[in-house]
Each structure stands twice: as C-alpha cells, then as structure tokens.
Amino acid sequence: MSPPDEAHRLAAEQRARVLIDQQLEAAGWVVQDKKDLNLFAGPGIAVREVVMKPGHGRVDYLLYVDKAVVGVIEAKPQGTPLSGVEWQSAMYAEGLPADVRLKALTTDGRLPFVFEASGGETHFTNGFDPEPRARAIFNFPRPGTLARTIRAANEDPDTATWRGRIRNLPELDTAPLRPSQITAINGIEKSLAEQRFDRSLVQMATGAGKTYTAVTQSYRLLKWGGFNRILFLVDRNNLAEQTLAEFQNYRTPDDGRRFTELYNVAKLNHGGMPDSTKVAISTIQRVFKVLKSEQVPEGDDQGIDDFVPDAPVEVAYNPDLPPEAFDLVIVDEAHRSIYGVWRRVLEYFDAHVVGLTATPGKQTFGFFRQNLVSEYTYPQSVADGVNVDFDIYRIKTEISEQGSTIEAGTIVPKVDRRTRVERLEELDEDLEYTGKQLDRAVTAKAQIRLVLETFRDRLYTEIFPGRSTVPKTLIFAKDDAHAEEIVTTVREVFGKGNDFAAKITYNARDPKRQLQAFRTSPTLRFAVTVDMIATGTDVKPLECVFFMRDVRSAQYFEQMKGRGARTIDKATFQGVTPDAENKTRFVIVDAVGVTEHEYVEPPLNRDKSISLKQLLDKAATLNLTEAETATLASRLSALEAQLAPAERTELDSVAGQPLRTIVRALVDAVDPDRQAKQVEVGGSIQDLLDAAIEPIAANPDLRTRIIELRRAHDRVIDEVSADTLVDAYGVVDTDRAKATIESWKAYLEEHRAEITAIQVIQESKERRIAFPDIQELADRISRPPYNWTPDFIWDAYVALGATYRGSRGTRTRHSLTDLVSLLRYTVGVDDELVPYADRVQEKYVAWLSQQEQGGIMFSDTERWWLDRMVAIIAASAGITADDLDEAPFIERGGVDGALRDLGDGAGDLLEQLNQELTA
Incomplete structure (x- = not known):
C-alpha cells in the first residue's frame, strides 16, 4: 500500500491526466491505452503509458501523427513547476522503443515535439526551432498542425518553423518607406529572430504610417518568413474597413501586385475563418465573441466594439479558432484596457504579439516585457515633416470654471436621456452644479454659446490671423446629447445651414458618409464627435481640434490630439480650404482645461514672442535656451513644409545637409531622454544644445537664405491704406512678349541638364511627363528673376501671333499641365498651341472610338468613371489608384467602387488611359 503522501500525489496526477485527456480530445487527438492501440482511429493518436527503451522509464503519452510517432507528453499534478521536469520529458524523447514507426527526428536524434502538462498548464518545445526552448501554450496543437511542420521539415529541417525561416529574410526594400518605418520593421524582425521575447512593441507617432508599416511587415512574414496566418487587431470595427483598404491598396515591392491578389484578407466573423484567410482583421471584443462561439455582426456595433467588462475575461478552448490559428498578432492602437481585462484573449494564441502605438503607457510596456524595438516620438515626426506642430488656444468662461446655481422655483426643461423627450419642471430647491458636472447632469446653453462665439470672434484675428474661411474643426463632446447641442449652436453662431456642421458619432445617421464628406467637402467645416473619430481616423485637412470635454488619460488625449497632426499636400488642402497656403500647424482649442493636465507635453513652438531672425541671431552666438531651441525647430519645420522643391534643394545645398536633419537634431537636443543620457555620461545639456545648433551657428549663408525664403513666403495684409484708380486699359506689348519668349527658350536650353521635364520633351515627344516634374518646372520658373507662370508665357506666344487652337481664350487662366503644351510648341513637337486638357480630351474621344470599333461599348456607369479619370489626367498629367x-470618386465608393463598376480590369483601364492620353 502506498504511503499517504504518495497516494495523494498519484491521485493528483490522475486528476491531471483526466484534464489532459479532455484537452487532447478537444484538439482532435484520439486518446488510447496501449492495449487498445489503433493507429487508424484518426490522424493524431495519443497513447497512454508506453514503456520506453531500457533506462528511459514509462512515458505518460506517446504521440502519433499519420501513424508515426512524433512526440511525448510528461504529465504532472497541477501546481508542479513544469520547467523542473523538462529533463524527464527529454529523456523520453530520446528513449524510443524498437517497435515504433518513426515519422521525423531532429538532428540530435530526439523526437521533435515535447510537452509537459498538468491540466492547468502546458509547455511545448518544438525541436525544429533553431534554439528549441519550452514555451507556455494554451492547449495542445491539433494533429494537422504538427503534420504541417513535419512536411516542412522534410523539405528543410532548418526552416520547418517560422523561427528558423525568420533568420533568412531578404533585404528590406526601403524605397517606399520612411526612415521611422524602416527602423520599426528592422526592429520587429530582429526581435523575432532573437526570440528573447515573445512580444515586441513599436512606438510610432500618430500619422507616421503605422498601418502601412504593419502591412509591409505582414507581406514579408507571409511570403518569406514562414508565417501561416496573421491576426490584425484594430481599436474599433469602423477602423477595420480602413485597415482592409490599406491591405487592398498595398503594392508588393517585388512584382507590383496588390497584397489581396496574393493573400486573402478578411474581417473575422462568427464560425472562424476559411483556410484561405491569411490576414484576419478584428477588434479584440469580436475575437472574444468568436472564441465563445457567439454571433458576431459584420457591421459596426458600438455595444460590441466599445464594450469593456468589469473584470478580466477568461477564455476557453475553441476548436474552430485554436491557439495555433495565428503565428502573429498585430495590435494596432487597441483599446487602452486591452492589456488588463482582455489580456487572456491575447495570451490564448501561440503567436508573437507586436504592438503598434503612438502613446504607450506603463501597462503597455509591462505587457510587452519592456521590449521596445523602435521609438519615434511626436516631436521627431514634426522634425521629419511627417506631422505638423500645434498651438494651444485656451477659452475660459465663468460657468465652465466655477459652475452655477439655478434658484428654486425656476421652471427648467428636463430631457429624458433615453427618449430625448423634453418636459418642463419647476425646481423645488436650489440646484448648484460645478464645472465638472457640465453637460453630464446639466447643460448650460449659454456656456456652449459663449465658447463658440468666442471662437468665432477670435478666429481670424488671434487663432488663424488673416484667414477668411473657417478651418476644418473637430469638436470633442461629452456624450451624444452634448454633441447634438453643440451642432445646433455652431450652426446658429455662424449663421449657417445643416451642411456646415454635422454630428459624427455612432448614433448619427450614416456616420461613414459624413466622415468622408468632412474629409473632402469644402462646405462641411465642423464635425462634432464623442469617440468615433478619437483614434485611428485620418482627416488630413483638419486644423482645429476643439476640446469641450475633459480627458483623464494621457494616451487617449494624445490619440485625440493626433487627429489634427496629419500633413497634406497643398493642392488637396486648398481644394477644401481655399484661403490656406499650406498646412504648417494645427490648433488645440481648449474650453475645459484639458491641456493643463501634467501629462500634456508642450508644442515645439514654445515662445511665440520671438521672431525667426531673432532665433537665428541667438543661434549664431550659441545663446539659445532650451525652449528657444525647440521653437527654432518648429519654425524651421513649418518653413520647410512651405518651400517649393527647388527651394528645398537649394537650401539643403547651402546647409550642406538636408534641413530636416538639422531640425531633427534640434528636436533630439530638447528630448528629456537624450538629455538624461547626456548627463549620465558626464556631459551637459548645454553641450547637447550647442552641438545641435552648430550647423546653423557656423553657416552665416544658411541663416541669410532662411530669412530670405521666410520673407518670400510671408504675405503682409494691408488693411489700412486706401487706393485710387489711375487708369485701366489693355495693351499688347510685342517687344516685351518677344523678350519673354527669347528668355524662355534660353532658359530651357541652359537648364536642360537639371530639369527633368525639359529633358523628357527634348528626348522623346511620345514620353509622358510626370506631374511632379511639371511641378518642378513651374516652381523653378516662378522664382525671381523670371516670375513666370504658364499664363504669362502662353500670352506672350499669342501676342506674337502663334497659331492657337483650343476651347479657351488667351486671357483664361492656364493650368500647370499647359506647361507640357508650351514645351511641345517651343521645341517644335507641335506646330500650334493646344491646351493640355483639350489635347487629352481629343485623344480620349479617339480612344473611345477605337474601343467601339473593337466591339467594346461602355455603359453610362462605366463612362461616369472613365470621364472623371480623364478629367484628373487633364489636370494632373496622369492618375493613380490612390486618386480613386x-x-x-469617393462618392461612388472609391477604389472598391471602381472594382465594382469596372470589374477586375479597372486597373488595366486606368493604366491604358495613362498611356494613351498623356504622351
């Protein structure tokens, strides 16, 4: 009879085996006793209590896949430290009896798959990994999973798992990537190869292209890294569409095909995934529901995607979505509570977890084991021209600061939160409320109105001096009712209609359409939201982020702030805000004191009272303070964004290096982490500042050119001087026109080697001139001493009697693409002046006729797309898929709509139009 302790141990181990049996069976294994051995009972057989060769004891489970032995399981009572029994399972793996059929052996003669399990914990060592090491897994893998690894091992044992293949990835194609994206991808792949951690964290400033980075990384891992499937977690389900579009639009660097032509990308739905799915997109809440085998609706559902449980969730094994379903989990700006209440969902999968975030907190760092593989801060992104800097404008009112009192006996409106039905009620006692209770328990209409009237009255004098169009403004409200009140008041205060301001919340009608209109419509100037546009949603023309609600979370505030940070090209920006030159900053309008929290970092532009010249003069004498160094970085970054390409190239040449490199050094010099490291090695902060300022201090020519360019791009508005008309008449000055054309021809000859557009037109009349090359030429000729525009040169030719054909008179404003027509006429390719748009239209008519002769007829719907593609080509000398x-085009669904209405040949049609109409 066994001693009591031994009997207790045996009973505990027997209980563990019952649990292990259940886990194996759930994963598709057939569990058998040795005496009942039947290798034909299923693809995976787990045989209990098998005697190994002499000296190696009795293994608890011997595992067969496809009738051949592949692994062992050592069972221990719950609570046993499993790392302490690895020697025992290793002994079994090396001690095979003679009567077993081997499927695969690792190079050292051991069975490849070794497990230790207690029913509550399972450890797994894969012998095909380059450095086999036990790791905790949620449940035993399915037999088919091990079979797939064995098949790969038969081809090459060294690359049977992704941990082996990841060490031999091809070199990264850096051409389409920003430096921060290159650093992030290299950091992730280094972490994957080293396998010191099973989690990697990438900190990347909002707007720096985290999703594009993740798509690039996903492609590399699926194609070359041995990864079978990836889970991409988004913050909210409405962002899943945005992420899906990013995958659909991604062109692979090796053969140029779309990502989705090679790999199936789909949103995660009820019932798991098809085997063909290589990237599944979901919120973590939806993954949890799938694991629980609950129904998951396909569309947005705020009740699901915003749900945060009161306590951490627990998960159970689901054979439709087993732990090995994903090799990689990418967490892209997931909900801030993800690493607390949702942690078990992430830990369910036997996968490497990569976190992408602009604002990691302590809990984030803790979950990712402090393994920060790449860091890119908001100030660095401003220095690199990825984002723009911001200013803060504070609005305070008495009620918002102190609250108010409504006396007893006052008849007040009360609104039912659920039905929004309003009733009148007399107060039976005084109602005192604080500023913190505003718009939760009490809505003070006068406070909302006063804040918005103040914004209106100061908008063109203090916030955006000299402007006349309301900048695109996003207002954060406390809840849906508060948002409703703000929208109504905005329309009243500005005296505008419904299309001027809209509520974009989950409860609004068709919020996706409204959001797209906010991006592109010149009319819609205000959007009011609660949470829907708080994270991950790009509205690039946005210039005002207006807080009418407080935010306690530093991470959430940074996300909300980041909505205004995006850069945007000049043409697109002016398309929705015509009186703006360039987007060089945005403004945080703070009506609640959110920017007064300790966690809010100041903008780079910290000292507005000092001019750029004063800053440069102080830099020359090495007398800049830390705040002034940051301010200089902000001013230079804003100037750099305004420069024409030729001006930027020239300034870089004067500086002897890219101006952005100098700005980045200034930003790094005021970074607290870098300053701390400087002090640690015995240096001073002043040494750091001086080293960053040196390229400016030691280069007087650079300082002079910076001031010249600043003045060239500044426009003074005279509102005080009166003017009197002297005369007005029209004169054709042929002498001046002749001098202009001679200078123009001489300029083309002199600068042929420098300007791409001139080279192209002189080398081949059939080659297309790309729009950036047209823009380069326009920028160059617009500079002093020439100050030429397409209109000026065109009119000079017409004044000299040039043959003119086209739909427009000589006094009509010509587009930049008409420079192509001028080049063709000047070098003798054409014998008459024809506006570029007219030439494109003529070629389009000819192309349609050619298609018709070939039996191809286009429907009205198809012609809608084609006609508008041609209009873009006429204005931009070409069109890309991004333009769709x-x-x-966005009003009919963008790229997706083009594929729907034009079919799979949409891309071919686009390329054909580019080729046929632009030469």
Whole structure:
C-alpha cells in the first residue's frame, strides 16, 4: 500500500491526466491505452503509458501523427513547476522503443515535439526551432498542425518553423518607406529572430504610417518568413474597413501586385475563418465573441466594439479558432484596457504579439516585457515633416470654471436621456452644479454659446490671423446629447445651414458618409464627435481640434490630439480650404482645461514672442535656451513644409545637409531622454544644445537664405491704406512678349541638364511627363528673376501671333499641365498651341472610338468613371489608384467602387488611359 503522501500525489496526477485527456480530445487527438492501440482511429493518436527503451522509464503519452510517432507528453499534478521536469520529458524523447514507426527526428536524434502538462498548464518545445526552448501554450496543437511542420521539415529541417525561416529574410526594400518605418520593421524582425521575447512593441507617432508599416511587415512574414496566418487587431470595427483598404491598396515591392491578389484578407466573423484567410482583421471584443462561439455582426456595433467588462475575461478552448490559428498578432492602437481585462484573449494564441502605438503607457510596456524595438516620438515626426506642430488656444468662461446655481422655483426643461423627450419642471430647491458636472447632469446653453462665439470672434484675428474661411474643426463632446447641442449652436453662431456642421458619432445617421464628406467637402467645416473619430481616423485637412470635454488619460488625449497632426499636400488642402497656403500647424482649442493636465507635453513652438531672425541671431552666438531651441525647430519645420522643391534643394545645398536633419537634431537636443543620457555620461545639456545648433551657428549663408525664403513666403495684409484708380486699359506689348519668349527658350536650353521635364520633351515627344516634374518646372520658373507662370508665357506666344487652337481664350487662366503644351510648341513637337486638357480630351474621344470599333461599348456607369479619370489626367498629367479614393470618386465608393463598376480590369483601364492620353 502506498504511503499517504504518495497516494495523494498519484491521485493528483490522475486528476491531471483526466484534464489532459479532455484537452487532447478537444484538439482532435484520439486518446488510447496501449492495449487498445489503433493507429487508424484518426490522424493524431495519443497513447497512454508506453514503456520506453531500457533506462528511459514509462512515458505518460506517446504521440502519433499519420501513424508515426512524433512526440511525448510528461504529465504532472497541477501546481508542479513544469520547467523542473523538462529533463524527464527529454529523456523520453530520446528513449524510443524498437517497435515504433518513426515519422521525423531532429538532428540530435530526439523526437521533435515535447510537452509537459498538468491540466492547468502546458509547455511545448518544438525541436525544429533553431534554439528549441519550452514555451507556455494554451492547449495542445491539433494533429494537422504538427503534420504541417513535419512536411516542412522534410523539405528543410532548418526552416520547418517560422523561427528558423525568420533568420533568412531578404533585404528590406526601403524605397517606399520612411526612415521611422524602416527602423520599426528592422526592429520587429530582429526581435523575432532573437526570440528573447515573445512580444515586441513599436512606438510610432500618430500619422507616421503605422498601418502601412504593419502591412509591409505582414507581406514579408507571409511570403518569406514562414508565417501561416496573421491576426490584425484594430481599436474599433469602423477602423477595420480602413485597415482592409490599406491591405487592398498595398503594392508588393517585388512584382507590383496588390497584397489581396496574393493573400486573402478578411474581417473575422462568427464560425472562424476559411483556410484561405491569411490576414484576419478584428477588434479584440469580436475575437472574444468568436472564441465563445457567439454571433458576431459584420457591421459596426458600438455595444460590441466599445464594450469593456468589469473584470478580466477568461477564455476557453475553441476548436474552430485554436491557439495555433495565428503565428502573429498585430495590435494596432487597441483599446487602452486591452492589456488588463482582455489580456487572456491575447495570451490564448501561440503567436508573437507586436504592438503598434503612438502613446504607450506603463501597462503597455509591462505587457510587452519592456521590449521596445523602435521609438519615434511626436516631436521627431514634426522634425521629419511627417506631422505638423500645434498651438494651444485656451477659452475660459465663468460657468465652465466655477459652475452655477439655478434658484428654486425656476421652471427648467428636463430631457429624458433615453427618449430625448423634453418636459418642463419647476425646481423645488436650489440646484448648484460645478464645472465638472457640465453637460453630464446639466447643460448650460449659454456656456456652449459663449465658447463658440468666442471662437468665432477670435478666429481670424488671434487663432488663424488673416484667414477668411473657417478651418476644418473637430469638436470633442461629452456624450451624444452634448454633441447634438453643440451642432445646433455652431450652426446658429455662424449663421449657417445643416451642411456646415454635422454630428459624427455612432448614433448619427450614416456616420461613414459624413466622415468622408468632412474629409473632402469644402462646405462641411465642423464635425462634432464623442469617440468615433478619437483614434485611428485620418482627416488630413483638419486644423482645429476643439476640446469641450475633459480627458483623464494621457494616451487617449494624445490619440485625440493626433487627429489634427496629419500633413497634406497643398493642392488637396486648398481644394477644401481655399484661403490656406499650406498646412504648417494645427490648433488645440481648449474650453475645459484639458491641456493643463501634467501629462500634456508642450508644442515645439514654445515662445511665440520671438521672431525667426531673432532665433537665428541667438543661434549664431550659441545663446539659445532650451525652449528657444525647440521653437527654432518648429519654425524651421513649418518653413520647410512651405518651400517649393527647388527651394528645398537649394537650401539643403547651402546647409550642406538636408534641413530636416538639422531640425531633427534640434528636436533630439530638447528630448528629456537624450538629455538624461547626456548627463549620465558626464556631459551637459548645454553641450547637447550647442552641438545641435552648430550647423546653423557656423553657416552665416544658411541663416541669410532662411530669412530670405521666410520673407518670400510671408504675405503682409494691408488693411489700412486706401487706393485710387489711375487708369485701366489693355495693351499688347510685342517687344516685351518677344523678350519673354527669347528668355524662355534660353532658359530651357541652359537648364536642360537639371530639369527633368525639359529633358523628357527634348528626348522623346511620345514620353509622358510626370506631374511632379511639371511641378518642378513651374516652381523653378516662378522664382525671381523670371516670375513666370504658364499664363504669362502662353500670352506672350499669342501676342506674337502663334497659331492657337483650343476651347479657351488667351486671357483664361492656364493650368500647370499647359506647361507640357508650351514645351511641345517651343521645341517644335507641335506646330500650334493646344491646351493640355483639350489635347487629352481629343485623344480620349479617339480612344473611345477605337474601343467601339473593337466591339467594346461602355455603359453610362462605366463612362461616369472613365470621364472623371480623364478629367484628373487633364489636370494632373496622369492618375493613380490612390486618386480613386479622393473626390469625386469617393462618392461612388472609391477604389472598391471602381472594382465594382469596372470589374477586375479597372486597373488595366486606368493604366491604358495613362498611356494613351498623356504622351
């Protein structure tokens, strides 16, 4: 009879085996006793209590896959430290009896798959990994999973798992990537190869292209890294569509095909995934529901995607979505509570977890084991021209600061939160409320109105001096009712209609359409939201982020702030805000004191009272303070964004390096982490500042050119001087026109080697001139001493009697693409002046006729797309797939709509139009 302790141990181990049996069976294994051995009972057989060769004891479970032995399981009572029994399972793996059929052996003669399990915990060592090491897994893998690994091992044992293949990835194609994206991808792949951690964290400033980075990384891992499937977690389900579009639009660097032509990408729905799915997109809440085998609706559902449980969730094994379903989990700006209440969902999968975030907190760092593989801060992104800097404008009112009192006996409106039905009620006692209770328990209409009237009255004098169009403004409200009140008041205060301001919340009608209109419509100037546009949603023309609600979370505030940070090209920006030159900053309008929290970092532009010249003069004498160094970085970054390409190239040449490199050094010099490291090694902060300032201090020519360019791009508005008309008449000055044309021809000859557009037109009349090359030429000729525009040169030719054909008179404003027509006429390719748009239209008519002769007829719907593609080509000398996600195409679904209405040949049609109409 066994001693009591031994009997207790045996009973505990027997209980563990009952649990292990259940876990194996759930994963598709057939569990058998040795005496009942039947290798034909299923693809995976787990045989209990098998005697190994002499000296190696009795293994608890011997595992067969496809009738051949592949692994062992050592069972221990619950609570046993499993790392302490690895020697025992290793002994079994090396001690095979003679009567077993081997399927695969690792190079050292051991069975490849070794497990230790207690029913409550399971450890797994894969012998095909380059450095086999036990790791905790949620449940035993399915037999088919091990079979797939064995098949790969038969081809090459060294690359049977992704941990082996990841060490031999091809070199990264850096051409389409920003430096921060390159650093992030290299950091992730280094972490994957080293396998010191099973989690990697990438900190990347909002707007720096986290999703594009993740898509690039996903492609590399699926194609070359041995990864079978990836889970991409988004913050909210409405962002899943945005992420899906990013995958659909991604062109692979090796053969140029779309990602989705090679790999199936789908949103995660009820019932798991098809085997063909390589990237599944979901919120973590939806993954949890799938694991629980609950129904998951396909569309947005705020009740699901915003749900945060009161306590951490627990998960159970689901054979439709087993732990090995994903090799990689990418967490892209997931909900801030993800690493607390949702942690078990992430830990369910036997996968490497990569976190992408602009604002990691302590809990984030803790979950990712402090393994920060790449860091890119908001100030660095401003220095690199990825984002713009911001200013803060504070609005305080007495009620918002102190609250108020409504006396007893006052008849007040009360609104039912659920039905929004309003009733009148007399107060039976005084109602005192604080500023913190505003718009939760009490809505003070006068406070909302006063804040918005103040914004209106100061908008063109203090916030955006000299402007006349309301900048695109996003207002954060406390809840849906508060948002409703703000929208109504905005329309009243500005005296505008419904299309001027809209509520974009989950409860609004068709919020996706409204959001797209906010991006592209010149009319819609205000959007009021609660949470829907708080994270991950790009509205690039946005210039005002207006807080009418407080935010306690530093991470959430940074996300909300980041909505205004995006850069945007000049043409697109002016398309929705015509009186703006460039987007060089945005403004946080703070009506609640949110920017007064300790966690809010100041903008780079910290000292507005000092001019750029004063800053440069102080830099020359090495007398800049830390705040002034940051301010200089902000001013130079804003100037750099305004420069024409030729001006930027020239300034970089004067500086002897890219101006952005100098700005980045200034930003790094005021970074607290870098300053701390400087002090640690015995240096001073002043040494750091001086080293960053040196390229400016030691280069007087650079300082002079910066001031010249600043003045060239500044426009003074005279509102006080009166003017008197002297005369007005029209004169054709042929002498001046002749001098202009001679200078123009001489300029083309002199600068042929420098300007791409001139080279192209002189080398081949059939080659297309790309729009950036046209823009380069326009920028160059617009500079002093020439100050030429397409209109000026065109009119000079017409004044000299040039043959003119086209739909427009000589006094009509010509587009930049008409420079192509001028080049063709000047070098003798054409014998008459024809506006570029007219030439494109003529070629389009000819192309349609050619298609018709070939039996191809286009429907009205198809012609809608084609006609508008041609209009873009006429204005931009070409069109790309990205243009299809802008106006006017977005009203019919963008790229997705083009594929729907034009079919799979949409891309071919686009390329054909580019080729046929632009030469």
